[in-house]
Amino acid sequence: MNKRVISLGEIMMRLSTPGYERFISADSYNVVFGGAEANVAISLANWGVSAAHVTAFPNHDIGKSAVQYLRFAGLDTSHVYFDEGRMGLYFVENGAMQRSSKIIYDRFDSVFANFDPSKVDWKKIFEGADWFHWTGITPAISASAAKLCQDAVKAAKAQGVKISGDINYRRNLWQYGKQPLDIMPDLIAQTDLIIAGLTDFENCMDIHEEDYVTACKKAQEKCPSIKYVSTTYRESISASHNKLCGVLWNGEELLESKTYDMTHIVDRVGGGDAYMAGLIYGLLGSGDQEALEFAVAASVLKHSIPGDANFVSVDEVSQLVKGENIGKLLR
DSSP states (O other): OOOEEEEEOOOEEEEEOSTTOOTTTOSOOEEEEEOHHHHHHHHHHHTTOEEEEEEEEESSHHHHHHHHHHHHTTOBOTTEEEESSBOOEEEEEOOBTTBOOEEEEEOTTBTTTTOOGGGOOHHHHTTTOOEEEEETTHHHHOHHHHHHHHHHHHHHHHTTOEEEEEOOOOGGGOOSSOOHHHHHHHHHHTOSEEEOOHHHHHHHHOOOOSSHHHHHHHHHHHOTTOOEEEEEEEEESSSSOEEEEEEEEOSSOEEEOOOEEEOSOSOOTTHHHHHHHHHHHHHHHSOHHHHHHHHHHHHHHHTTSSSSSOOOOHHHHHHHHHTOSTTOOOO
């Protein structure tokens, strides 16, 4: 696919207990790097889309290792910045059966949180770009991160770049004096595709509705730039067994995907990012229903992949959509 996507967001070092060990009993951790927006870009890069990620890392070997990871994953890292400071961390304990998974964040005062937005030339970054992706995590981190996101969205809109935003309301992140309703409505107003559930509508757009379609319509009334609204529905039977489906409001009707029964989940972190990537990929090249089915199938496959990123191919996703080669030994 001859398209170019830009994403913006913090990358953290992820430390996971081996297998299903608990934090209290683990004596080692598996290390990868991850971040919601970069996870989206990595999926798209694996599907043949030119993808670049904009972020900032500490200027030491750990930061440089993170850049190497992004390059390995197929991303353009020419807009990665280095500065003095620390790398954000998060810790994962994978649950099993009726024991829930746990995540602990340690990202306060990171290089990305303190990065100077004036260092970024967004006009240059968006030259030749077709799509820009942001999430509600970035403007929640710090005042400077919020400004960085605001600058990016404004520049993308000015240059005719399509914009997607996963609203991703994180209550515990908003600690620098601003609340979501101070920042998010303006960002959402310039965005073409949003991922939002009813809680996100309430906290980020001041829309209080119990019916999803009504909430979507009110969002479009407030923000006419919005062309699509989507979310997933998850039934958690246990940490290892979930059911998943997705819906997409296209301004005229609410499309629904098939529902998948995921009985032996390996790692659910990044499942929403895989869904977002699938929607972007589908909407860049196919119809609305096809895009929705591709997105849900991509998310389902992510639940079988350890780590943050969804290293699966277009063929694997397409085969799952069609119900082909499911769980077979392929030679």
